[in-house]
Amino acid sequence: MKTALKIKISLYFLCLILLSTCSLMAQEATCDCKQDLNFLVKKIKKSPAYKNDFRGAKKLFDQKLSPIASKVTSKMPLFDCYLLLVETVQLIIDRHSIVYGNAKFDAEMLKDEGKLAAFKETALFQMYPEFSGNLETLQNNLSNKGIEEIEGIYQAGRSLEIGVVENNFSDDYKMIVLRSDLPLWKEGEQLGTLKLNGKDRALAVIGSYTTKTPVPITTGFKNGEFMSLSLKKDTTQISNWRAAFADNTYHFEQLNPEVSYIKAGDFSGFYPVLGEAEKFYEELKKRTIAGNLIVDLRDNGGGGDRNSDILFEILENLKNDTQLFVLVNQNTGSNAEQFAARLKKAQAATILGDRTKGAIAYELKGDISILPSNFFKVYLSSKRHREYLPYEGVGVAPDVYLDYSADWLQQTRNLIHQQME
Structure with missing residues (x-):
């Protein structure tokens, strides 16, 4: 029975490879990148972001696309093709839209030796280059x-353990695996690339640590730490920018008689998270809130108004003399960014921390398309929120930038204390 099951699994993955236009040639995964790029461009030109960014300037988009298209071939290494596809999506200012791997593998499959062995024969597994140096x-x-x-x-x-080294032939950085205890990665493989797009921001195009699926991730960089990648030079260093009370998605704390604290770590509009939020909000309505209230939105990646509107209404109904202080970081995204901007406008809240992610003005509604190679997927936003366009790709800037070397919650409490003196 076990042998038969392994044969079925192997045939399953073999069929995936044969159905795809991708191929393994001399251990190098290749595909028709021209076909994928043409398909991707047609999809992008129908997106709200393209219509907003290039309205009346279609030639400008084609000019920006030209140097990318000139590098694309009909038989191209998958990794190189993927980098160019990501670069193409980056031409529109829309941090929700994304191109990523058409994964047929998940972390649970690691537990099955047969599935793991079959996966290692696929183009997805073998697409990452080997480091040529010592x-x-x-x-x-x-x-x-x-x-x-x-x-x-x-x-x-x-x-x-990852080595980040400048690429001599471009303005990006290579990420090389120096040590791995993970079953999908080995020493010498290139995990991905990093490209700086600001003083403290970078775009990482990498394979997932646990599934090897290629994905682009916008990340902040500070004090030797890539925040959205969980990469640190010094593992003993405290990440003061992270949300407090790590074990709780939602939390209330009376810090002292003058300061109350609320953590809202997720604005998902779906159960079970929404159920947890609704229960927390009902309990919150019964509490006495101090004259100073800290609302912690750090690491809240967003969600929907179905969740966040409940909390917004609670805060709107607070006494007029309640002072709001909103904590945000570079991982505060989407609906959580909108929430912070709304609070600042409606309640004159003070925003503290660092600039938010900048994925705020668009909304995803399930428009996922598989590219012709059958190796990549593109997920494009389908709705625009005009009032947040100035923040897209930039983020909501805080009124007070906090020091990364000291606890952010304590810095906020110190500021409140100073204002009360």
Whole structure:
């Protein structure tokens, strides 16, 4: 029975490969990138972001696309093709829209030796380039890099060590696996690339640590830490920017008689998270709120008004003399960013922390298309929120930038104390 099951699994993955236009040639996964790019461009030109960004300027989009299209071939390594497809989506200012791997593998499959072995024969598994240099030399060179330098050695928990090194042939950085205790990654593989798009922001185009699915992630960088990638140079360093009370999605705390604290860590409009939020909000209505209220939106990636509107109404009904202080960080995104902007406008709230993610003005509604190669998917937004367009790709700037070297909640409490004196 076990042998028969393994044969079925192997045939399943073999069929996936044969159905795809991708192929494995000399251990290098390739596909018709021209076909994928043409398909992607047609989809982009129907998106709300394209219509907003290039209204009356269609030639400008084609001019920006031209250098990308010139690099694309009909038989191209998958990794190189994927980088160009991501670059194409980045031409529109819409941080919700995304192109990513058409994954047929998930973390649960790691527990099955047959499925894992079959996955290792696929193009998806083999698409990542091998580092051509000497790993020991690379590690020695990177070990001397300072905490604020992009180059250096980073830890992803205890299982993965990554070397980030400048790419001599472009303005991006390679991410090389130096050590791996994970079953899908081995030493010398290129996990992905990093491209700076601001002083403290970068776009990472990487394979998932647990599934190897290629995905682009916008991340902040500060004090030797890529915030959205869980990559740190110094693992003993405290991440003061992260939300407090890590074990709770929603939390209330009376910090002292003058200061109340609310954590709203998720604005998902679906159950079970929505159910947890509704229960928390009902309990919150019964509480006595102090004259100063901290609303913690750090690491809240968003959700929908179905959730956040309940909390907004509660805050609107507070006494007029209640002072609101809203904590945000670079992982505060989408509906949570909108929430912060609404509070600032309606309640004259003080925003503290750092600029938010900048994925705020568009909405996803399930328009997912598989590209012709059958290897990539594109997920494009389908609704625009005009009032938030000035923040898209930029984020909501705080009124008070907080110091990354000290606890953000304590800094906020200190500020409140100063204002009360």
